[in-house]
Amino acid sequence: MRQAGWRSGRLLTTWLPVALVLGLLASGFAVYRWDLDERWFGASSSSTPPDPGTEPAAVPPPAGVTLPAPTAPAAVASPGADVGRPAPRKLARLLDPLLADPDLGANVVAAVADLSTGRLVYSKGAKARPASTTKLLTALAALHVLGPDHRFVTRVVLDGTGKQRRLVLVGGGDPYLAGKPAPPDEPVYPHRADLRTLARKTAEALTASGVSATRLAYDDSLFTGPDASPQWEPSYVPTGVVSRIRALWADEGRPESGSGRVSDPSLTAATYFARELRAAGVLVRGPLARRVAGDGAEPVAEVESAPLSEIVERMLTVSDNEAAEVLAHQVGLAAVGEGSFAGGVRGVRQALTELGVPVGPDDVWYDGSGLSRADVLTPGLLLGVLRAAAAADRPDLRAVLAGLPVAGFTGSLEYRFESTPPDARGHVRAKTGTLRGTRSLAGIATDLDGTTVAFVLMADRVRFARSTVAQEALDAAAAAIGGCHCSVGAGR
Known part of the structure; x- marks a missing residue:
């Protein structure tokens, strides 16, 4: 509570002078614009003598007095060559x-x-x-x-032919892919693509094509090698210090409870996706399988991450x-x-x-x-x-x-x-x-x-x-x- 009070007080003292300055600038601009409009459109009569209180520059000097032409003031001091260099x-x-x-x-x-x-x-x-x-x-x-504008894409494709044809969830290495959208009253930064939205897009595309049931596989082959660094402490992954690094996961490999890390981030993400597909009206048949999607796979739906800079x-x-x-x-x-x-x-x-x-x-x-x-x-x-x-x-x-x-x-x-x-x-x-x-x-x-x-x-x-x-x-x-x-x- 002390932190919150200190911050709110500090923000108030910081922004109050700014608000006052902005207010003064706004009022000054309004006066200037009103004056400019009157002059531009000729609302004031040129025959009206200048008012020394509002237009002192228009008041001529007294007879016999010659005013010097205005000159720019000299600099108070000349900056030395060393100013701005750390000592x-x-x-x-x-x-x-x-x-x-x-x-x-x-x-x-x-x-x-x-x-x-x-x-x-x-x-x-x-x-x-x-x-x-x-x-x-x-x-x-x-x-x-x-x-900085690069975005990571998580895709769904139809791969194979005949009885081997499957829907494949393809991981694109999006570090912040989420299981579901953030609540409207709890926005997150940066924006996160999510599997629920991807499942709904997929269901819409399948329904439009007359498909109501499918088998599902997942492809996390974008990354290779071990999913934990050989140079890490052996306890890091088992104790939940860090997730296994995969090209497909949801919520950085954390379970829905938010505590710890899941043992298989790719399979867990595919399981989330299958559940959301069913909720969107698509029957998912058979067990989930790991599969590398072919180059000729048919695109179905995709979601993309926030820009890399964010x-x-x-x-x-x-x-x-x-x-x-x-x-x-x-x-x-x-x-x-x-x-x-x-x-x-x-x-x-x-x-x-x-x-x-x-x-x-x-x-x-x-x-x-x-x-x-x-x-x-x-x-x-x-x-x-x-x-x-x-x-x-x-x-x-x-x-x-x-x-x-x-x-x-x-x-x-x-x-x-x-x-x-x-x-x-x-x-x-x-x-x-x-x-x-x-x-x-x-x-x-x-x-x-x-x-x-x-x-x-x-x-x-x-x-x-x-x-x-x-x-x-x-x-x-x-x-x-x-x-x-x-x-x-x-x-x-």
Whole structure:
């Protein structure tokens, strides 16, 4: 309740001045337009003498007085060449003591770079386990390879002939395919395609063709290889930390109860679809079967996902492991022809190289989400990803920055930065990373001088008992970057 009250109060104090300004602008515009209309259409008589109270510019100067011609005022001060550049010494004085916190453990890695030039202005350590900041790599690569407007399609086709003819539900690797539409009073972002809508479209098409009964199969062959990374902890899938990664699923492999993960996401999705088909009036005969639809299969119906840019934003904001892995598989499929864990890593690496992001021999990762404890990244790679996402000539990559949680306000940072100086809230946007023994942040910050930097903070030898305070220590470092006067020539 305290959070809600604080937010509502803050919103009120933030928006009230804005509303007043807008009101003043609107009234000023109305007066201006009324005055313009009268002048344009000649409603006021030209013989009426000017009123000094409303049209002082039309009042002639007194006799014998000559007024000088108006001139543009000189600038109060000329900006120096260094204004807007982060100052390395100021950042070092600020960050060195914060990152020396013993709760962060024995391996602390940090880097800060000017977002516009890429110039490194602070550096500490060499490499570390990134945890979920790995998702930044996946997001950037997906936008580069597939494009921000790309949509994933889940299809239904009629395949085969005679007694072998079946209706086939074909998975298109839509990470956010749902079992049913969201309730009207509980909208979700981004929009999600769903199996109930697909079943109703399918039933309409079958009925129009005179078909009232069918056998059903499902095709999840778009992705290949293991459905769980060999580099993950063996307990991840059985204990419901993450779903098996399939090209066909509903609700990211979660059961309708919402708790845990289903053992076979593809079969569960097909079972949902069969139930919805029956509810729409189509008789589904026989058991469900896995089957690869032929190239010549007859299209029946389809539903498509939200644009990739919206999916990327959501994936980053809430740190969605399943969505990240599906996107990595999609990158692998599009870039190197293999929709698998290994193909995804190769595809992401290739995409980053094409974008000019520095990928070195010390950068080793095995998945798209950062769940693997074997992943190791350098801060230079993460800084390169952030700079590429901010490139002026690549607005198609901007969803990476748009998806970064805002300190103290959104996503995985909504309830963090509460004990840091308030100046940092809203000035820092960062992807979080959390694994046992690891805490990380990678994002952008705009300091109090208006200078924007990219930063990376990682600690991967944190004692379990100190995990929370280590996280707070990294938050304090990020808050210091966003809440300081750290530009050259700032004078503070």
